[in-house]
Amino acid sequence: MTTAPQPPAAPRLVLGIDLGTTNSLAAVRAGKGARVLRDRDGEPLVPSVVCFHPDGRTIVGRDAKALRLDFPERTVFSIKRLIGRSAAEVQQEATRLPYRVVAADRGLPRVQIGDQQWTPEAISALILQQVKATAEQALGQPVREAVVTVPAWFDDAQRQATKDAAQLAGLECLRILNEPTAAALAYGIDGSKDGTALVYDLGGGTFDVSILRIDDGVFRVLSTAGDTHLGGDDFDELLGQRILAQLPPTSDPYVLQAVRAAAEGLKIRLSDADRAELELDLGDRGAVKLAVTRAEFEAAIAPLVQRTLDCVTRAVKDAGLQLHELDDVVLVGGSTRVPLVRARLQALTGKVPHTGVDPDLAVALGAAIQADVLAGNDRSLLLLDVIPLSLGLETLGGAVQKLILRNSTIPTSVTEEFSTGVDNQTAVDLTIYQGERELAQDCRLLGRFQLRGLPALPAGLPRIAVTFLVDADGVLRVTAREQRTGAQASIQIVPTFGLTRDEVRKMMLDSIEHAQHDYLAREAIDTRNKAEAMVRGTQKALQMAELPPDQTYAVQKATKALQKLLAANADAAALKAGCDELTKLTATIADDVISSAVTKALKADEIR
Template sequence: MAKVSINIATGSVQKEEIIVGIDLGTTNSLVAFINPEGQPQVINDTGKGVLVPSVVHFQSDGGLIVGNEAKEFLISDPQNTIFSVKRLLGRSFKDIQEHSNLFSYKIIDDDSESLVKIKAGDKYFTPIELSGMILKELKERAEHALKTLVNRAVITVPAYFNDSQRQATRDAGKLAGLDVLRIVNEPTAASLAYGIGLDPEEEKIIAVYDLGGGTFDVSILKIQNGIFEVLSTNGDTFLGGDDFDRAIVNYWIEQNQLGDRAKDSSLNQALRLKAEEAKKALTTQNIFNGFVDNIPCAITKQKFEELILSRVEQTITCCKNALKDASLNITDIQEVVMVGGSTRTPLVKQMVAAFFEKEVHDQINPDEVVALGAAIQSDILAGNRKDILLLDVTPLSLGIETMGGLMDVIIPRNAKVPAKAGRQYTTSIDGQINMKISVFQGERDLVSENRKLAEFDLKGIPAMPAGFPKVDINFRLNADGILTVEAVELRSGVKQEVEVKPTYGLTDEQVEKMLIDSIENAKDDVSRRMLIEARTEGEQMVYTVEHFLEKNSEQVSEQETEDTQKLIGNLKSALGSGDKDLIHKSIDELNEFTRPFAERLMNTAISSAMKGKAIE
């Protein structure tokens, strides 16, 4: 890999290197850059189109297809074609179980708070790996179109993304071979694309209405001295243009009395794609006619608007809630920016303009506006816009060691200083009363490759079953580079804190080397991280199931116990294999087998409690 020049003062790269802006979307993704004329421009590589569908298809021979061609397999091979992966970033199964029926592929339910995994063929993937595949495709398209290496990027995320989701996005970028200079809120990027906030003298309060394929959110931003402050955000992560498509599909199913035929996943996908075509056509015409497998698919604009009215009204309710949360009135909003392909629907524009009582900004292509804004942000980071204030940023990520010697980032590299962030952790062993907190600085996935800054013990945690204590670990980094780390157990109030100087003793060259090492070793690091996480999860599963059998031996049949012990043996054997997919497969099999009788025991316990008996 070529040596890169990094400006340590700003955390940015020197001018001569192209930095791209990436909109990693739920339905489509795209990449933009600043062209030689100094204008943001989206990339259309070899005429494939600007939008890259956020779809990954796994072929039976182990091959991988991403983007336009992968979308075709949504109908022919839905189980091995992954879409809407952004919805899963940084989430556990419990977060998304209500909506799991929306996915045609298998999402692993391990009945825990751990992050979701997706099964395709015999392999198991995390949303980070899948997002990394989409980002790699965008990187390659950009390199092909621009005829130069692309190693640096600004990536956008929804304003409501939490630390875990933002870190997952950073990790995905690293896995794609990108140094992610900044994670930028999508509404901030959209505002920049319209030139709002570029003038440091400007003071405004604006609303950004973002209706994409799978998600909706509205953000109220205050812009002052070139700084964007999110006053409030509201929305629905499972409401978007996909729902408009589904409303049309349901209408056609009803009109054609399809009954059980509608359960066929291939037919369903074909109807969904035809509905998407109808929705787009109805932005400019009053009627749509088409066929899917000799099934007539007709709909008028009036009927379409009738079907989606309640959904659009839901978004307006979110706008009301966002204003209320920000303690503002409609008259306080000076600009309204429209983002997301679904805002092309005339009814949406009409209702948003009517609610905010002003014309909306929709002149820039709503699919492209976020990526264009991200490119402008990359230009600011490159130091090419002298009139924009660049705040001090952290040169390297700060985090703590978690199980298996992994680095869990709490304040990421390039975060604005001063910064404050935190995460919640718990114990992994029953009755654990102490927790060692080790603080590290660096970009590698394993703490052994990073720089240790401090270590202290949180003592006196009340003895509870594993997973019950809730320990908040908070990082506060002040403008002088002093980091304060605080750990507090929420149930008991037990607290401990330490102060460290994270950048002490590091030269610019050492920081640069740490950054380059992290990108060059990203693939190996992620592979090791995935294996360690799988082993940790497997060991936890063995511990939990053995404990369960011991506690409930009288209520589990001999055959069930024997079969469970056999599956535990398989998992223990897999743990020593070094094969991540085999470990996940063994966890999945053990989990699936034990769930029915675990549920049976729970139901018995609940019914006993209903009769006034105590639960053991």
């Protein structure tokens, strides 16, 4: 039996993606390090902005950001602040956003654009698609797998929602990776620098701090702390309030957006200058003339900076260390460019922070390194991360019994045995919370599930062992086993603040319709690569194999036909037909001379 010649297996290519509040980008492993993937203009950052243009187009990235002022109610940014959360939780946040956020089924937030509603997952997916497209263009080949980063402080629901967004964007998410951990990878990549590092990651909307121990290529996270609602945007907000104070009270989205942009500009200038001036002319909506000194700016943001330092102190303590035991301090996130942040952190730790890697790029670069490890290409590195928030079960009376404590290295698991309270009870309800507080009402509800189909027995007799396992993504998996019957079940947790599996499936189908063009483009690249490899391989095989003349002729003819199609830039369907024809011919050849020769030739091609 012969097999058709197959193109050689290339090393698996997995993207590292930093899906940021403000900007997103992708990187891939390159040699000992990693490189970011840039668009045609050499720009690596894709602004995490989506504009739903009134003409029906969906615009993502830089072009969308440019439309912020033109269509403030139709331009979505900071979607990361909404993902995986409930409408009630984001209510206050939403009042500061120029676009509308409404509560939909199960209290989930949706972005209302005209008469359409969008989930945060779907909007994040649009950003991821843009990042993916930029990456594929830079690489000249399609990519299907990625490692996507999230703030370490993200809970289970936020992680799951981010995974769903990747899936909607046509990417299999091999790992949800914590941003500070990723950044540490980017710094410690040579693995030779053993020691203890503190990673301080202040982004646009979130703050994270992690303490890592590096031993001979093993990166171990000792502790992590943070604040999901603290970032450079809050600095902007404080400057924005000064600007708004000079304007008549307004909720005009145009004004809010213009003020936001002006505030960001002021902040950036104040990182280099001691004083910055602003003249903002909003036409008939008013005008502002303002000067801010760095001292004023720093006095305003000092309480926010202090909040980050409190987190640092806590993380160091949780790691069982003292501040002086840190070997390195690493800065990540654009907001660490603010001089006060650097000065205060240096004063606290006594270490000059590292700035060797661009803080905007470090997370994506680190994600690319982990992506390569997961692709199976690099076994010298290993990452051991932790779960940022404790997991617990609600007990009667509204208290939470902790099952897994925060900062436990993942994967981690715990098993508890449950029984029934009344005779012939066949189901037990369990409710899972995430958080540090003692009462359920102060923690985040992750989901409820039911142990069903228990044998009808007197109360207390059934024994159900439930294993709570947190996987390497920090996502909870639950399995249950009835001890007497041995019946086993994996439990689907109904997510409280995310998409159900059915919703993801439906959205996938929807997106396939929309993304048909996308898919065809990818298929075309795939088919072309395959056809080229077949032509090369078959030509070499013909030189090596000794075939009867008529068969040689037939194979040659089919090969030439395929070459012609390639030269004529034929579409995927035609190329596929050509490939199939050639495959059929080589497959009918009785002995396996040719296919083995083809395989050999392909291997030679690969080595060369």
